[in-house]
Amino acid sequence: MDYVPHTPEDQKKIMETVGIRTIDDLFTDIPEKYKLKNLLDLPSALSEQDVSALMKGIGNRNTIPPITLMGAGAYYHYIPAVVGHVISRSEFYTAYTPYQAEISQGILQAIYEYQTMIAKLTGMQVANASMYDGASAMAEAAVLAAKTLNRTRIVVIRSVHPEYRQVVKTYAWANGYEVIETPYEKSGRMNRDALLEAVDDRTAAVLLQSPNFFGIVEDIASIASDVHAKGALLVSGFTEATSLGILKPAGDMGADFVVGEGQAFGNPMNFGGPYLGIFAGTDKFLRKIPGRLAGATVDREGKRGFVLTLQTREQHIRREKATSNICSNEALCALAAGVYLVCLGKNLKKLAELNFQKAHYLKETLSGLTGWESVFSAPVYNEFVMRCPDPKTVNQKLENAGIIGGYELGKDYPDLKECLLFCATEMMTKDDIDRVVSIIMGS
Amino acid sequence: MELIFEKSRPGRGATTIPRSDVPEVAAGSIIDKNLLREEVDLPEVAEVDLIRHYTQLSKRNFGVDVGFYPLGSCTMKYNPKINEDISRLPGFTSLHPYAPAEFSQGSLQLMYETRQYLSEIFGMADFALQPAAGAHGELTGIMVIKKFFEKKGEKRSQILIPDAAHGTNPASGALCGYQVVTVRSNSEGGVDIDHLRELMAEIVAGLMLTNPNTLGLFERNIEQVAEIVHSRGGFLYCDGANANAFMGKTRPGDLGFDVIQLNLHKTFSTPHGCGGPGSGPVGVGEKLVPHLPIPRIVKRGDSYDWDYDCPDSIGRVRAFYGNFNVMVKAYTYIRSLGPDGLKRASEIAVLNANYVKERLKPHYDLAYDRVCMHECVFSGNRQVKESGVHTSDIAKRLLDYGYHPPTIYFPMIVPEAIMIEPNETESKETLDAFCDTMIAIAHEAKENPDLVKSAPLTTPVRRLDDVKAAREPDVCWKGRM
Numbered sequence: 001m002d003y004v005p006h007t008p009e010d011q012k013k014i015m016e017t018v019g020i021r022t023i024d025d026l027f028t029d030i031p032e033k034y035k036l037k038n039l040l041d042l043p044s045a046l047s048e049q050d051v052s053a054l055m056k057g058i059g060n061r062n063t064i065p066p067i068t069l070m071g072a073g074a075y076y077h078y079i080p081a082v083v084g085h086v087i088s089r090s091e092f093y094t095a096y097t098p099y100q101a102e103i104s105q106g107i108l109q110a111i112y113e114y115q116t117m118i119a120k121l122t123g124m125q126v127a128n129a130s131m132y133d134g135a136s137a138m139a140e141a142a143v144l145a146a147k148t149l150n151r152t153r154i155v156v157i158r159s160v161h162p163e164y165r166q167v168v169k170t171y172a173w174a175n176g177y178e179v180i181e182t183p184y185e186k187s188g189r190m191n192r193d194a195l196l197e198a199v200d201d202r203t204a205a206v207l208l209q210s211p212n213f214f215g216i217v218e219d220i221a222s223i224a225s226d227v228h229a230k231g232a233l234l235v236s237g238f239t240e241a242t243s244l245g246i247l248k249p250a251g252d253m254g255a256d257f258v259v260g261e262g263q264a265f266g267n268p269m270n271f272g273g274p275y276l277g278i279f280a281g282t283d284k285f286l287r288k289i290p291g292r293l294a295g296a297t298v299d300r301e302g303k304r305g306f307v308l309t310l311q312t313r314e315q316h317i318r319r320e321k322a323t324s325n326i327c328s329n330e331a332l333c334a335l336a337a338g339v340y341l342v343c344l345g346k347n348l349k350k351l352a353e354l355n356f357q358k359a360h361y362l363k364e365t366l367s368g369l370t371g372w373e374s375v376f377s378a379p380v381y382n383e384f385v386m387r388c389p390d391p392k393t394v395n396q397k398l399e400n401a402g403i404i405g406g407y408e409l410g411k412d413y414p415d416l417k418e419c420l421l422f423c424a425t426e427m428m429t430k431d432d433i434d435r436v437v438s439i440i441m442g443s
Numbered sequence: 444m445e446l447i448f449e450k451s452r453p454g455r456g457a458t459t460i461p462r463s464d465v466p467e468v469a470a471g472s473i474i475d476k477n478l479l480r481e482e483v484d485l486p487e488v489a490e491v492d493l494i495r496h497y498t499q500l501s502k503r504n505f506g507v508d509v510g511f512y513p514l515g516s517c518t519m520k521y522n523p524k525i526n527e528d529i530s531r532l533p534g535f536t537s538l539h540p541y542a543p544a545e546f547s548q549g550s551l552q553l554m555y556e557t558r559q560y561l562s563e564i565f566g567m568a569d570f571a572l573q574p575a576a577g578a579h580g581e582l583t584g585i586m587v588i589k590k591f592f593e594k595k596g597e598k599r600s601q602i603l604i605p606d607a608a609h610g611t612n613p614a615s616g617a618l619c620g621y622q623v624v625t626v627r628s629n630s631e632g633g634v635d636i637d638h639l640r641e642l643m644a645e646i647v648a649g650l651m652l653t654n655p656n657t658l659g660l661f662e663r664n665i666e667q668v669a670e671i672v673h674s675r676g677g678f679l680y681c682d683g684a685n686a687n688a689f690m691g692k693t694r695p696g697d698l699g700f701d702v703i704q705l706n707l708h709k710t711f712s713t714p715h716g717c718g719g720p721g722s723g724p725v726g727v728g729e730k731l732v733p734h735l736p737i738p739r740i741v742k743r744g745d746s747y748d749w750d751y752d753c754p755d756s757i758g759r760v761r762a763f764y765g766n767f768n769v770m771v772k773a774y775t776y777i778r779s780l781g782p783d784g785l786k787r788a789s790e791i792a793v794l795n796a797n798y799v800k801e802r803l804k805p806h807y808d809l810a811y812d813r814v815c816m817h818e819c820v821f822s823g824n825r826q827v828k829e830s831g832v833h834t835s836d837i838a839k840r841l842l843d844y845g846y847h848p849p850t851i852y853f854p855m856i857v858p859e860a861i862m863i864e865p866n867e868t869e870s871k872e873t874l875d876a877f878c879d880t881m882i883a884i885a886h887e888a889k890e891n892p893d894l895v896k897s898a899p900l901t902t903p904v905r906r907l908d909d910v911k912a913a914r915e916p917d918v919c920w921k922g923r924m
Contacts, residue, residue, distance in 0.1 A: 002784035003521055004791045005870040011794070014871060018797045023790045026797060026814055029661035030693045040691050041563050045781025048525050055775055059534025061549030063542075070539050073762055080458055082490060084531075086497040087716075093527075094506030096517050096847075097718035102902040103842055105444070106504030107717040110497070113447050116920040120484045126918055130719070132575035135762035143618070163762040170736075170758040174586050174619045217478050246470055248480045261762070271550045272540030272763025273575065274720030286916055292718065296920075297912035305904035309912040315578070315614035316853070320623040325614035328576035328708065332716030342447055342493050343457045345485045350460040353470055360473070361465035379474040395543075404542050430464040 001048060067432045068404040069362075071383045071423025072213070073134070073161050073239045074272065075264040078426060079340070083266040086339045087332055097292070097328070101307040107331065108306035111294040114338035121244040121341075122258035123251025124280035129292040130334040131277025131326065134261025135164040138207060138237045139171035140290050140324055141257045141279065145205035145233040147323075148288060152177045153202040155232075157195060159184040159212035161239055162412040168207065177204070188216040188376025188385070192223055199230045209237040210250065214376055214421065215359070215383030217247060224254025233257065241265050241278070241337075242425075243381045245344075245352030257281045266340025267333050276333035287313060290324030292331075351426060355382040358424040362433050366422070369440065375419055383423045385409065391420045394440055401439050444503070444903075447496050451486035451924040457493050486924050503903045505847050507714070511873050513799075515818045515850035515862025516609070516657060518687045518709035520792075521869075523779065526713065526772040535771050540763040544748045550767060551747035555740045557774050558724075564777075564785065565683070565703055566696025567726030571735040573765040577684060580704030580723025581615035581651070583736060586757045587702060587727060588648050588678050589619055590734040594755060597676075599648040605634055607657045607854040612682060621648060628856055632658045632811040634668055643671050649678035649702075654695070655685045657854040658811055659796060659818035659862070669699030678702060678731075686710040687866070688793055688816035691786025701728045713772035722769040736760055791867035792817040795874060799865050802878040806885040810857045817866075823859035832888040832895045834859040839906060840887065840898035844880045 006014070020026060027035065046054065068076050087093060091106065098104030098111075111129045118127035131137040142154045154172055156165055158181050165181070172179045180198045185191040190208060199206060206227045210218035220236055227234045236250035238260035250258045263275040281289050287310060295309030315322040344351060359382040366386050367374050375385040386406070388394055395405035406420030413419075424433075470479060488496070505512075512519035529535070538547055558570040574580035585602065592599050602621040604612045606628055613623040624642055627635040634652065643650070650672045655661045662668060672679045681700040687710045695703050707713050707722040715721070727735060733755040741750045780788060793816050800809065800819035807821040823834035838848035838861075850862040865874055888895050899905065 001523075001779050002787045003523060003780075003868045004787060005868065006791060010871040011791075014794060014798045014874075017801050018794065019801070020797075023794060026790070026793045026816075027661075027689075027692055029663050029814065029816075030689070031666055031698075034665075034693050034697050036691060036693060039782040040785065042560055042782040042785070043778060045784045046778050048779070051775055051779045052525060052529065054778060055529040055771075056532065056534075058549045058553055059529075059532040061552060062534045062538050063546040064533055064537045065539075065542070065546065068539050070541050072541060074540050076539065082457065082493055085494065086501075088527075089498070089501040090508035090522075090714075091501040091504040091506045093716050094508045094522050094714045095504055095717045096512070096514055096519060096715045098504075099514075099850075100505070100838070100842065100848055101907050102839070102899050102904055103503075103505040103847065104717075105903050106500035106502070109444065109446070109503075110500050112918070112920070115918055116448070117485060119919040132579055133761050133763075136575070136579070136760065161762070163759055166759040167761055170586065170760055171618075173758070174582075174589060176620050217474055219475070219478060221477070245483055246479060247474075248478050268536040268768075269539050270536055271538045271542075271547065271767040272765070273761075274766040274768055275762075286918070293916075293918050295912040296917040297908045299905040299907050301905055303904055305907045307907050307909055307912045309909070309918065310916060312913075314610070316610035318614070319610045320613035320617040322610070322614040322617075325578045325582055325611050325618050326576075327578040327609075327611050328706075328715070328719040328721040330575070330720045331718035333720060335717065339493070339497060342486055342488060342496075343490070345451075345456055345458070345487045346483055347456060347458055347460050348483050348485060349480075354460055354463055356470050357463050357465055357468055360468050379478075381474075399543055399545065404539055404546065407541060426461065433465075 001045065063402060065402050065404045069406050069422050070404045072407040072421055073261065074269045075240055076269060076425055076427050077264055079266050079268065080343045082343055083336050083339045087336050092335060093332055098308060105305060108294045110335055110338055112296060112306050114334050115294060117338065117341045118278055118280055121249065122280040123249025124258055125283040126286050126289060127280040128289055129294055129331060130329040131279050131291055132330060133275045133277045134239055135167040137259040137277030137279045138164050139167045141235045141259045142168050142205050142207060143171055143175060144288060144290060144323060146177050149204045151202050151204035154179045154205050155182060155198045155203055156207040157182050157190045159190060159214055160207055160209040160237060161213045187378040188214045189378045190218055195223060196226050199227060199232055201231060203230060203232040205233045205235050207235045207237060211240060211243050211381040214385045215380035216376060216378045217381060220250050220255060221253040235259060240382060242352050242355055245348035246356060262337045265337035267336050274330055274333050276330035276337060288323055291326050291329055354426045358426060358428050359384060362422060362424040365433055365437055382425060383421060385419050385421050387418050388420060391418060397439055444499060446920060447486050447488065448920055448922060448924050450488055450492055453487055455487045455489050457488055457490040484924055510845050511869060511877055512847040513849050513863045513865050514847055515864040516684060518864060518866060520712050520866040522712050522714040526775045529775045530768050530771045535768060548747060551740055553774050554770060555742055555747055557770050560777050561724055561726060564690055565726050566694030567703060568729040569732045570724045570726040572724045572770060573736045573760055574723035574725060575761055575766050576719060576721035577704060577706040577723045578611040578615060579760060580725045581611055582618055583760050584680055584702040584704050584725045585615055585619040587731050587734040590757045591731055592648060599646050601647045603642055603647055603650040605652065607856050608651065608653055609657060609682065609684060612651045632660045633662050633664055636664055636667055639668065640671050643675050643677060645675055647677050649680050651680040651682060653682040653685060655688045655816035658820050659815040660811060661816055665698050685817060688789055690789040691782060692789055696728065701731060707769055707773040711773035711776050713769045720766045720769055722766040788867045795865040795867060795869060798874055799863055799878060803881055806882050818862055818864035820857055821861040822857050823861055826888045827859055830888050830892040832892045834861055836895045836898065837884055840884050840895045842899040843901045846877060
């Protein structure tokens, strides 16, 4: 099925108008020796019925677990039915970036509303229309800080998601910046003294995450003024967006940028993507912030309308002088996040509280098992770290029951070799937790 | 139209949170109260309000399913519905990215085979699927080149980019720490070979070339271009934004390209979603494979696994593995079309662009009068001179006739540019009706220029004040719900 509507008669007429006898007359600019003489070596075309069966078969090779104890950057949450219905409207999903504002008021207004809700949740004045994901949003914030301040050092705490730190390192390497990692302390929170010692007059940005990779809520305000006193910017990240419903916004605690992963807002786990990077900042950076911004204005008759604005920051105008190279973003995922937030409304706080309670019950239950103990003393949101005898066997037992276990921290943190990172969201029931316990205890 | 916030009424809601089945613990008893927030300032609306709000918004939006969308360089072809349905199967949407490999064999197989198919279609040694969009792929591709020279101990500080290139090219080069040097176009719209020869030195990492270029023209001197770049040890990078022009006809790898980034959301018809999600796989030749992002998928016997042990890799450019769900759609598309379908898609895309070019040639100035590939570029210069009607006016007038306008004012080397990419999925009737409308607008411009300048007249809002939007930025609503 090639989705080409031309009949042989249409094609003949078109070729006559173009003035060619064969289709290959259109491809004479390709040097003869590089023209493909044979068909590509690919499987033959399939009917819709056949391709549907094929794809269902591939999908069925995946095992979808009834229970997942894994968070670590991707979260299993309930997605209200309205989200799927809105993003399935093809006026949204088959449109391009809204360059022609007069026929794109739908997405422009929806993005303006999304930006507003993200700014409110993060305690910031500005939020963009989305970045690729949380990790790239954090990396772009670091690069923006370095470019703005003309400094070359990035300080990142080791309790930031390991993959986020890797992305920061890749972006920093490409730009010739230095990345310094600083430790967490025994409680699981950032080591404030070590952090501030690493911040010097070459430092562009301090990157932290709250709740951090261990689920721990950081006291952002405790370092903000010291970081600023050194002339550096404070970038506060998150991977679990529902935490914004319960925690004090990083913007209210002195962060210059709040960046993070918005997947938890109405987007499925999708085996890692597409997700959406949230990027918010203070007013001061309005004209520097990367990515698209929808802005309100008026039309010729004074009627309110929306456009993509401050485009002189962007690559299609500024080219090599642009803040970022980002063009396509994750607009449809941002639309899903916006619909999710409208649907939840003030209940977002209740949802976050429910996550908190489920995780604390799971934590308490696991702490009661012989040989199990909670590793960190600092307060957590919906993830936590447990030390247990033989984590690999624990996960294997769970896997044998079709359940995804905890994240094995030893691969990223040699000091946490016997430790698993667990997550519980509103999707986990008390029965699930009882079942998990009985599987772990079983031989 | 009212904002959703303006529709908010205290006490309304669109959801209920399930009752907790575990013992209640107050967050305030565990987390320091200074670290907790009070209320969340989000709207309170009923479900019916929510659905009507977004349905009304969708009616103020134009997608490929609404009408013809000849937006040059964006490949707005029809998006087959089966791809959407397949991508929503729970087997594809519901899996955690850190699921053990035994749980994710279907996803891994799909990604592994997508890499193989793309390698075959574009003649590359291998592909990495991690980049989230075309520009992200460009950045990754340039990083791969940078890593190669670093490993070799060579310092190269410049990257060459033609003047006709997309803005993402120079921005990607700069974000990799390269100094961007511009190569001129020649009189027939290709690379100025003499200028390239002059600029291509041992300090140049490579040339980023879009082929066919943004004028819709195939680089006739591609052999010479490749020879010049390679002879000084540089790499030839292909911006694959225009890959819809040559599937099954020629392969960038065979033409001498060392790196290519694709836009699955263009060529492989996974829709654009108002600007994303996209997917920007990067393909490379043998020499550059060790530098692709981690992790890589490996096949052992009949099963698949992740390989993180790639010491020469650039590292990661995002978390996890890329926009997997977009890959599902691209994979479905490739399997539906097969090798003859992909070839026919490119052939008809090129045929349709040439048809539109021939029909409009008498009425608008053609930037370069030669056979074009999948898109053709006109200039609105004649209309400006004759009646003061600009390309932006013509675009706005098209809105009144129910079309999405072509790309305008790009490429920058063509004044008043009008870049038309009709795609293979449009019928002769659609193309004819569009051309008739463009011709009618050319007449209107002569006879009633004020009408064209006052367009659009039929859209939900009239022309919007971009200057006000930029001077008095309002990107977040300041009220309280």
